Amino acid sequence: MTYNNNITSMKSNINYILSGFALIGMFALVSCGSNSTLDQKKKELDKLKSEQASINEKIKKLAEEISVLDTAAIKGNKEKTVAVTKIVPGYFQHSIDVQGRVDGDENIAISAKMGGPVTRLNVSVGDIVHKDQILAEIDNKLVRTQIADIKAKLAIATDLYYKQKTLWDQKIGSEVQYLQAKNQKESLENGLATLNENLDMYLIKSPISGTVDNLNIKLGQSVAPGMPCVQVVNFGSLKIKADLSESYSANVDNGDDAEVVFPDINRTLKSKVDYVAKAINPMTRTFGVEIKLPSDNNFRPNMVAVVRIVDYKKTNALVVPVNAIQTADGKQYVFVAVQKGKTMIAQKRDVKTGPMYNGKAEIIEGLNPGDQLISTGFQDLNDNEIIRF
Numbered sequence: 520m521t522y523n524n525n526i527t528s529m530k531s532n533i534n535y536i537l538s539g540f541a542l543i544g545m546f547a548l549v550s551c552g553s554n555s556t557l558d559q560k561k562k563e564l565d566k567l568k569s570e571q572a573s574i575n576e577k578i579k580k581l582a583e584e585i586s587v588l589d590t591a592a593i594k595g596n597k598e599k600t601v602a603v604t605k606i607v608p609g610y611f612q613h614s615i616d617v618q619g620r621v622d623g624d625e626n627i628a629i630s631a632k633m634g635g636p637v638t639r640l641n642v643s644v645g646d647i648v649h650k651d652q653i654l655a656e657i658d659n660k661l662v663r664t665q666i667a668d669i670k671a672k673l674a675i676a677t678d679l680y681y682k683q684k685t686l687w688d689q690k691i692g693s694e695v696q697y698l699q700a701k702n703q704k705e706s707l708e709n710g711l712a713t714l715n716e717n718l719d720m721y722l723i724k725s726p727i728s729g730t731v732d733n734l735n736i737k738l739g740q741s742v743a744p745g746m747p748c749v750q751v752v753n754f755g756s757l758k759i760k761a762d763l764s765e766s767y768s769a770n771v772d773n774g775d776d777a778e779v780v781f782p783d784i785n786r787t788l789k790s791k792v793d794y795v796a797k798a799i800n801p802m803t804r805t806f807g808v809e810i811k812l813p814s815d816n817n818f819r820p821n822m823v824a825v826v827r828i829v830d831y832k833k834t835n836a837l838v839v840p841v842n843a844i845q846t847a848d849g850k851q852y853v854f855v856a857v858q859k860g861k862t863m864i865a866q867k868r869d870v871k872t873g874p875m876y877n878g879k880a881e882i883i884e885g886l887n888p889g890d891q892l893i894s895t896g897f898q899d900l901n902d903n904e905i906i907r908f
Contacts, residue, residue: 598907601865601896603856604839608888611836611881613874614778614827615771619761621812621822625727625753631742632720633657640738642731642749649728654749655736659721666714673707680704729753732820755814758793761826762805770830771795777810780825784817792828831874837882841875843894854900856891856908865893867902 639656642648683700686692733750736742759779763771775792794809810826812818844851850869857866870885886892893900900906 598905601893601906603891603908604894606837606886606888606890606892608835608837611833611838612829613831613876614829615767617761617763617826619759619824619826621757621818621820622760623757625756626820627751628747629723629749630745630747631723632744634743636739636741637736644731644734646731648725648731652725653722654725655723657721659718662714662718669707669711673711676704676707723748725751727751727753752820754816757812757818759810759824759826761808763808765799765804768806771828776829778827837886838879839882839892840894841878841880854893854897856893863906865900865904865906
């Protein structure tokens with residue numbers, strides 16, 4: 520019984536030991552299997568990551584294509600027709616435009632010095648005259664009568680003086696008689712000189728050489744001292760005068776390039792600024808500029824002229840039409856045509872502008888030489904919209 524029990528116990532122990540070995544073997548098998556599975560899963564994970572990167576790249580590319588085609592798809596896949604202008608560096612200038620007038624230092628209205636009726640007109644409008652030429656005469660009969668009278672008295676006084684002088688040289692007669700005769704002669708001579716000066720005041724003379732531009736008197740018309748009678752202009756010394764706003768005082772200097780346009784005679788001149796006033800007019804807050812004109816009878820005093828003074832210029836500027844620049848949220852932008860694969864799209868570009876003049880603006884930032892600016896058809900464009908020329 521005891522033996523059987525021992526046998527049974529030994530069998531149990533053996534079975535227990537065998538079971539232990541079986542468990543150990545099983546754990547060993549499991550352990551080996553786990554290592555193999557881990558390596559396999561790691562490889563699978565690396566493969567998936569690689570595939571994910573490839574998929575992400577495809578997603579990104581597809582998203583860009585969808586972004587490009589989105590607007591066209593919404594509109595029935597229609598392309599927007601536009602016109603483009605290639606951006607090429609070139610010359611750009613900004614000018615100050617102001618209205619001026621023709622004037623001159625030798626543009627003179629000659630007045631009468633004495634009153635009376637006009638007895639002679641020696642010139643007509645358009646006549647060329649020289650300095651000190653007599654243009655007209657005013658009635659001077661009274662002065663001429665006085666001159667004739669004093670000349671007669673002077674002749675007698677002169678004759679008497681020489682007789683008294685001859686006697687006095689011979690020590691005949693008194694010194695008083697000689698001095699009286701001398702004084703009478705000299706007094707009459709001074710009176711005659713004064714009358715001749717007065718006679719000259721009845722003559723209207725030209726103080727300059729030039730052209731009779733206006734004649735305000737007629738033969739027989741009475742004139743008064745100070746009354747403008749004849750206007751004489753020297754067309755060889757005319758100039759343009761203009762007044763600029765005080766805000767431009769730091770922008771304009773002597774020698775600046777200028778363009779003068781005469782709309783009434785369809786004439787344009789290239790010139791330079793000859794004079795810039797230093798003082799500001801306290802009433803108008805302006806300062807004067809002057810530009811000399813060449814000799815030309817077509818230029819007339821007080822003629823209107825448009826003066827364009829160049830205050831900024833650049834040789835390699837990027838210039839675009841002002842109307843191609845749009846504004847949104849306080850920012851300025853334009854559209855340029857960009858090749859995207861086989862598709863041409865409109866790309867929005869933020870820009871920074873410089874001076875603007877005559878419908879054009881200088882672009883300081885945002886564009887490069889060679890860019891294709893969309894100059895027509897940009898009003899309803901969207902960023903990345905498909906276009907065609």
